[in-house]
Amino acid sequence: MVKPVDTPMMVQYHEIKSQYPDAFVFYRLGDFYELFEEDAVLGAKLLELTLTARNKNSENPVPMAGIPHHAAKNYIDILVDQGYKVAIVEQMEDPAVAKGMVKRDVVQLITPGTKMYDGAGSDKQNNYLAAILPNSDSWALAYIDLSTGELKATTIRRLTDILDELSSLEVKEVVLRQNDDLTTQQQLATQLGERGLVISTQLAIEPNATVSFLTQPLLKIDETKATAMLLNYIFDTQRRNLDHIVPAISYERLAYLKFNQDTRTNLDLVENNRTKKRAGSLLGLIDGTHTAMGSRLLKQWVLKPLRDQNDIEDRLDLVDAFRDDFFTRGALQDQLKSVYDLERLAARAAMGTMNARELVQLKRSLLAIPSIKAALAQTTSILKNASDTLDDMVDVAGLIEEAIVDDPPISVREGDIINDGFDDKIDNYRRVLQDNQTWLAQLETDERAATGIHSLKVGYNKNFGYFIEVTKANISKLEENRYERRQTLTNAERFVTPELKAHERLIIEAQAKRTQREYELFVTVRERVKANISRVQNLAQQIARLDVLSTLADVADNHRFVRPEFTTHNRVCVKQGRHPVVESLLEAGEFVANDVLLDENTTMQLITGPNMAGKSTYMRELALIVILAQMGSFVPADAAELPIFDQIFTRIGANDDMAMGQSTFMVEMAEANHALQEATAHSLILFDELGRGTATYDGMALAQAIIEFLDAHVHAKTLFSTHYHELTVLADQHDSIENVHVGAVEDESGQLHFLHQIKKGPADKSYGIHVAALAGLPETLITQAKVILTELEAQKSSIVTHDQPEERQLEQTRDQLSEQVALFNVDTINPEIKTLLDTLDNFDILTMTPVDAMNALNTLKKLRN
Template identity: 85%
Template sequence: MGKPADTPMMVQYHEIKSQYPDAFVFYRLGDFYELFEEDAIQGAKLLELTLTARNKNSENPVPMAGIPHHAAKNYIDILVDQGHKVAIVEQMEDPAVAHGMVKRDVVQLITPGTKMIDGVGSDKQNNYLAAVLPGDGTWVLAYIDLSTGELKATTMYRFSDVMDELSSLEVKEVVLRKNDEQTTRQGLATQLGERGLVISTQTITGENATVSFLTQPLIKSDEVAATSMLLNYIFDTQRRNLDHIVPAVSYERLTYLKFNQDTRTNLDLIENTRTKKRAGSLLGLIDETHTAMGGRLLKQWVLKPLRDQHDIESRLDLVQAFQDDFFTRGALQDHLKSVYDLERLSARAAMGTMNAREIVQLKRSLLTIPGIKAVLSDTTSILNVTGNKLDDMVDLASLIEEAVVDDPPISVREGDIINDGFDEKIDNYRRVLHDNQQWLAQLEADERAATGIHSLKVGYNKNFGYFIEVTKANIVKLEANRYERLQTLTNAERFVTPELKEHERLIIEAQAKRTQREYELFVTVRERVKANISRVQKLAQQIAHLDVLAALSDVADNRRFIRPIFTDHNSIMIKQGRHPVVESLLSVGEFVANDVLLDETTNMQLITGPNMAGKSTYMRELALIVILAQMGSFVPAEYAELPIFDQIFTRIGANDDMAMGQSTFMVEMAEANHALQEATAHSLVLFDELGRGTATYDGMALAQAIIEFLDAHIHAKTLFSTHYHELTVLADQHASIENVHVGAVEDDTGHLHFLHQIQKGPADKSYGIHVAALAGLPDELITNATKILTALENKETVITTQNQPADTMQPERSGLSEQVALFNVDVADKETQIILGALDDFDILKMTPVDAMNALNALKQLRK
């Protein structure tokens, strides 16, 4: 409640603010939204507004910042994009007739998860809002895209899977159950908040008819509860019609090829890891779609490839059909260029925000459907059947064509929306307005003749209405009291007559009635659209599928992709496989293709060879071929025979997670453990340089143990890249492991040339120093490194100072298994022994960077 000294308006503001403490309250005052108190202080900083104060001369002035009503959307978008919420407070009654304080209320809460996506580059993006509900040994996730009406739910058994699905969906806001135990909710909020997610809460209330209808397809009670909570949050915050939301769909993650966020990042599936843009990613390469719906659907296919062979083959059959009929594909895509975002147009119709230009976009989209059907019907393939299933919605398209002009204004309340001949009343009003121009022209002619003032004119001003204007030089020619003075200008006087006033009243009345009548008819048309939302949404899904399949056929043609073959045998046979993204960045013919051959008896390839030679590219291209194949696309190869994989695991690149206190090596081991715990014999595992983040022998021991564990217990198809040449002997000890290497040759001058070709057997050496030379390290350094390497390979430990000439080095022979002690504990003093004991107690792998700094400081204090 407000303080005793608060004005009635501030009392009203505080009552509203208390209901939305975590939101910026945009409080409507006339033509402005006002921010008060802390909202104004923070909002002025974030939005670069001028911070003023209400009651400046009082003892406690109220901080205040204003935003013009017409520009509010831009400011709201800025706040929401930064993770804030905005509560829109509108006047609920006309101030002119209100008694006392004007009633105000929140009409909408805009949050990161409920923001309606728009703007350049966002048409192919979803904006998901999710709800997470802990169950009895399970976790339920429900999510919705408010801009399209898509609603789904799934049940998982580990919180890590929930986090991964949230990452995959790029969720920005999560709703938690408000009546959960506080410790449970706070724990969840902390974990979710650490990943940058906005947290909201919602009380689970009794079901209403709408919620019951939308959750009816769900069988699991926990999924019903989570979805109901999500829907109630939507209804409470949006407070408008949401008839475009489709009934919920339940899905199982295991029905799709599963991979986590690390794999999505390592493979550059959706965006390039380095640039954070679509260009340079798999999606950026294959997205040849022509509609927004198709673009969003293609992204979903990339992130969720299929595991059911029948469903995969059904998609491939349609891609094949489009590839076999180039002219049909081209004609279809010409029509698709005229199709707007039917899903989001449906949402705007349901919410009552669809304007006249958008309804014309819907009409133009629908008018393309008969052409699409005709194109597909001319074929003798399965495309004919697909075309016959399209609903061209001639009834709705014809209504819009008859009712709405082709180029309407944005505003729906200022007229000029409805076609001539559609409504008799509007035609009559327009006739009156048209006749008005003739009447005014005749009045002007008559008055010029009567007064003899040839410069006299009849005009109109928005503030003063119709007037007769006479220049001051001609005032003397006017008869006394002929006109009633209206306005004085610098060089003229403006007048009015009773006749002109009466005519103005009639014209204004006709204008107002015409405008109101046009708005009413437009709303009627929009309601017809709303009544047909389910038809429009079904059509949108069909068009999106056609768009994606035709696009994949385009990609297959343009990039020489072939149809993959799926086999029941657990073998991989890829001939001349290529990394599609890397290939697209090189000149034609420059990319070196490779075979990937793992028969039923071979589960693992140990890949050796120099850095930069193409080991990682070889590994990634296999994963991308698998993903493309199982999403229903052709693949970059001359021949591809594959099993159906259930999961893909990758450990590629050196990454840390400083925010979570994990070093590069800890992340490496965590990702390896994830694969070892989850992989099955039907999985694909890609491990690149495991063990390099620790001491040589530790790393080699871990790498060998992981290889043998995979071989003994999991039997997954595995590509294991390593610089530990000692591990290549494992191929002699395990029948399911084979050695391959990336070829490289030295010329007569000692320079290294990469062949980028995968060859049988292990590499003869690592060529690390050659790569260092290619990187441009000083010749003196390279020469010294070569001598040190020779000594090490001869099992010599070279002890030298930094400036000691190379030819004076005195090698001291030692077994490589021996290590030089950093400290001689036996002769160390008591103080040193205490410090060494403290070091022994540190669990470095579990320490965060801050913990490490604090530990180092503690050792310094011991030294003092």
């Protein structure tokens, strides 16, 4: 079959599409953006559009779907939020004067990393785009938030740390160098793609003047190259002014308390792990900020606590000052309610997308600054210094106040933006328009009197202009040829006169000139704001910091937090520590506070006690106290003495990773290995029920070996909760390990009551069967479980100790393994259960994949049915 010849328009479309093969091309035709071919088919499905065809009567119709240009943003957002890219193609010349095919070109490529978020709740989120540049022994990472201009770079030694940093930043798109080794790039792209990241490529281009200026602060060559690659990608895709981007800042990850995505998830730092919402997370509890940039900054502090004690103390000093000065804090926060998102307003001004309403938002924000300065200046504390450094930008605020009306329209091209008295020409045009309106009213009065038609009216129609309208019932009253007929309606006729057409020209000309003049003056005002972008951005940073510090003072007041003290003696001493999120969900006084004491000679607590008694809460609360303290916040306790930690590691909860083919136990061991390999004596480790994902003796052996490895080689402060009561004897063999347990008591009826109180020494038993009874398991099952437990306890299994000869240790291990008691007496159970057990014996659990395990479970279920 002969391929049909493309029309000139489709030739143009294919040329553009070939440059953006991985993007939806929104091709402008009149008042619509059109999608063609594969874009139309997929776009119609994703956007719920009607799929039509171009040249539908031909042998090869072209699939086509259209979107009104005024509604394009909503459709673009839908595609970008799903990980797609959208290339916007506009007409580059007026079709009325174009010769031949109208010239079109891509004016912007919108991607997940370059989208300017402005939906509900998005003001509290950064949208980072990152670039990665591999080297022989390290990786350079650069990232930017296009909506605020924030630009940073760092060098990271390992790919796993790069991936974790991307997770922490919630990056959605990563730029790779196009001419890198294809194998290396493909492997990297695969790993990034598995994590849901959009991959883009960029040629390595020599820095231009703008790029050189923005990368000048960077001292490492690879960071400079990665940042230059990122900036060139931004300039190539956005094709507009980006003067709001600030010079790059290099940072070291070692300057911050380090923890990975598992820890962020396990501790519910920025979202609740179960609901995926802010509510129920640490950030959700403490974020009472009054500005969008303050909320974003607080999240950054939560995810990147500090390690430099002087920097931490500086923040704590300011929180302390705000807490002590309630009235200054209140006055500040009252004014902060009037401050809009200065960072993003500055970005919109730079990119030329700021409208008149946003100029008014900037003005109102700036008008609040003098009151903030005055409130801070009246203090006698260190807060007074903050007042001296704030730039109230009265010149910019005054300009906007003088030029722009208080309630302007959204459109900047329809007039009614500029204040009366700001510009003589606009005032003259307005007088002409007002005079003509008066003239039109007088014309209507005169014509009614001349014709005797009291219902005659002078009106205006967008399509036909000004007219004189007479109902058909009164047409006979008009003298012949008095008016020139313009339009016939069902019940009326519309007419014009030479005099009316002359005034129409005057009015339209005055309106057009006034509207154009107002737009020009608006752009002039916006350009003057743009010239002060750096001042706006500096002010935004200062306001955000004041917002966060005053908010942390609120949190300290409202939740009874105290200022932590830092020690160089590697001593943890928390008096009546509390889990702030759990406490906030309970009635006042219900939460049971606990002390945490790990002195210089104690590195580990072995925590025993029943499920649901509070072991995990106790462990998590210490980690949250450490994070709050090192981010510069007060902490939920009566007193807290802490060292400066370098890292936090957690292994909490039973999670598998089906997508990566990892079982619960494999994930558990991988997370444990991460801590064992990376932790130092200055780290904090939380291990919850390590070893429970495999057979009893395997799990116990691994748990013991891990405990002893930590004690011998790592020396990190560790909280290790376990149900293996046999492990508690390790505290007798290692001076740096101590036993604690969560208290629980049985009443006279055998009911179990949790005390949620941490006490010295090991738990006397696990209370697992009691918890099962609380869960509602059948009474006959509970009774049988107690019988089996008695038999198992009679075996007196114990752990391997190291004060015996090696031969005796091995012999004891073999004896213990040979003495495992069957959970069921097979000779006395019914045939159905016996069949189930025989089938279970045939499963090779150690070689099963997660899918095999699910199939095996289904087989057992069918046997039961």
